[in-house]
Amino acid sequence: MPETDLELLSEAAVKAGELALSFWKKAPEAWDKGGGAGPVSEADLAVNALLEDKLRGARPDYGWLSEESADDPARLAASATFIVDPIDGTRAFLNGDGGFSHALAVAREGEIVAGVVHLPVHGLTYSATVDGPALLNGKPLQPGTRAALEGASVLTSKLSDDPAHWRDGPPAYRRSFRPSLAWRLCLVAEGKFDATISLRKAWEWDIAAGSLIAERAGLRATDQRGAPLRFNRALPQSDGLIVSNPSLHDAFLEKLASWPG
Known part of the structure; x- marks a missing residue:
């Protein structure tokens, strides 16, 4: 079992990507959520089930907040909570665009303490912990320094x-x-x-x-x-x-x- 939350999130994100790719470009069943919430597909639900099983199986005392799960108010009293988007960019996913991601995080006392964003098509895994560097595939990230809005x-x-x-x-x-x-x-x-x-x-x-x-x-x-x-x-x-x-x-x-x- 992974020792740290970041290790757990990272392993789960890779598994999510493998499952998502088994549906990608294969016309998965999809429907509209209604109320302006956009589309959802059988792939979203399958990835959500996999992530909940893997993450909560390892940390059963953590709360759970996911776009594709009914909200459980018990998360508000949990010492830590998983916050998950099984497939961020469902429209892109359904259109065969590789710009979708799996976004996984852990929150404690209102703050995010570990996070992973994984794009399986592009082979990109971004990650960070609250006391560590921001990484892309294990290498530190370096943002820009532009100060002017004009042309940004x-x-x-x-x-x-x-x-x-x-x-x-x-x-x-x-x-x-x-x-x-x-x-x-x-x-x-x-x-x-x-x-x-x-x-x-x-x-x-x-x-x-x-x-x-x-x-x-x-x-x-x-x-x-x-x-x-x-x-x-x-x-x-x-x-x-x-x-x-x-x-x-x-x-x-x-x-x-x-x-x-």
Whole structure:
């Protein structure tokens, strides 16, 4: 049995990837969750079952919060809780796009203490612990240092371009997109992009693992108002997301209409 939570998450993520690939590009059964929650497939549910069996089998006293499981309020009283997105980027997965990930984290007292984001198609495994470095396939991550919003490369959706979100209109950043929100955080930690933002509610399972990886790489990860991210809450959402180096983060806050400063 793995000795540390990070070892456990890492082993489980690899197994999740192997199972997901057995469904990928094979037209798995899929349906819409309704209520704007997007699609889910038999692959999502199979990976969720595998992860719950492996993770909770090893740590039966931990709570469980997953996008694909009914919420159990018992997690709120647990000393530690797994926060899991079995397949982050289900639409991409169903479209044969390899930009989906498995995002696994452990929260203690509202903070993420271990996290793994694994992309099986691309052979990428990002990981971190609260007292260790952020790693990609075992090597330290080095984010960018850009301080100016003008021309910054930002991973976000078209919704962020709405002028209503900004003071004096949206800044002239260069917008790009990746289907997995967890991967977006890791790409910024890797220095491939300058920032990622979300100006709508973000589910904890999408950002838990990636936020720790970003922070351990030296980035700042907050909600859109600059407040620290907290996890394993009764309503598991944050009020948006800003992830970038500290200088660029300050520049975002100064331009966002949501910031009270």
